[in-house]
Amino acid sequence: MSHEFEPRIVVLCCNWCTYAGADLAGTSRMKYAPNVRLVRVMCSGRVDPSFVLRAFQDGADGVLIAGCHPGDCHYINGNLKTLRRYPALETLIAQFGIEPDRMRLEWISAAEGDVFVHVVNEMTEQVRALGPLDWKRRTAMTVPAAESHTAG
């Protein structure tokens, strides 16, 4: 594995808690790994499993889903739906050959800038240890060129 590998981690975070938490980390001048790309969604319940699959397909080495603590969702129970989907999604990606440590679900409130920093740093190191996912190359589909087949 090359030493320069820098994980690319997509963070799907809800507008009301985790995004504000990340903002707090920023305005408090806390440092965290620059490996994350934040995608703001209105609620963690908006995270369709296809977002996660698309991220892996398109080159992410890890995906973090983050939202309000259960009970604090601004849409009452959006995060409960995420919480219910998550175990099946975990099994599913494992069946596709994606290590479970490449995906993580966290509840991070607007006041928890430090938690955001901790989770991002920890996950970055976990994914770094796993190495690149390299999905495109490992699943490349090459339709063979025309060639002779068996005799009729």
Added chain:
Amino acid sequence: MGEELKAPKKIQLAMYWAASCGGCDMAVLDVNEKILDIAAVADIRLWPIAMDYKYKDIEKWADGEIDVCLFNGAVRNSEQLHLARLLRQKSKVMVAFGSCASFGGIPGLANLHCKKTIFEAVYGYTASTVNPEGTTPQTHTHVPEGDLHIPEFFDDVYSLAQVIPVEYYVPGCPPTPETVMTAVNAIATGNLPPVGSTIGISKAVCDECKRTKSDKPGIVEFHRPQEIFVDAEKCLLEQGLTCMGSATRGGCGSLCPGVNMPCRGCYGPMPNSLDVGADALSAMTSIVDAAEEGDARAKVGKMVDPLGTFYRFTLPVSMLRRAARPLQG
């Protein structure tokens, strides 16, 4: 010329099978006496399940000589690929007929593995295999009598549209007689939807299902159908059966739920779906009766084989398409 003025020219029809079970060909026969209607409007030029033919007969046809080719089965070896390309060249309209041609189908689940691991299992360690010399099929073998050739087995299973351009899709494992006749009528009357369409409806199986759905569903536990006594009236998903009805295109008349079997998803994804597995996963697990992580994990964890459940017929055309091959070099 003169003859054409008297009677309209019959449709030149070819049917072919690749990686399939034969069920799609049976489905054509399943239209019963309507097969005579098909014969009235079409000359069946190729149908391996029913008539003898040789590859050289197909090769002799002019390009575009066949009006419509109904191609069933996925493509997973060089012979099937060759025939797909040959029939494409000879046919004006190519129809992916059935779930295997449309989405890869059941054979498409082989994309969880690769050629190497499949050969290791089939010619190696399965209980019924005795193969001390580790012999595996070779595409070319020389024997005193001459050279023997067999098709090359591919690393991937492909849907038809992944190897050749396809005009229409007719889903189903197999397509129901109604679906077959809708397709045949559309072809016979020239009343065809835009190229690239699926011949069928745009509603989900759930839409066609007559079972009663409650306003406040809550799955307490997932089961396999043989583990419970199925309530004949209630929604199957609410009874904890992994029914694909909400994520699957209708057109089958909700046949399986009608006989207490959860939908297995053979008509494929809904129009505009990004990924049928993501759709099904959301629909099934969002309504699990759990508000706490450990509880959700315990209840959702009872679902056996999510990948095989969600992508039973569609793995090769899904977003991730196959399981990752091992990392090496």
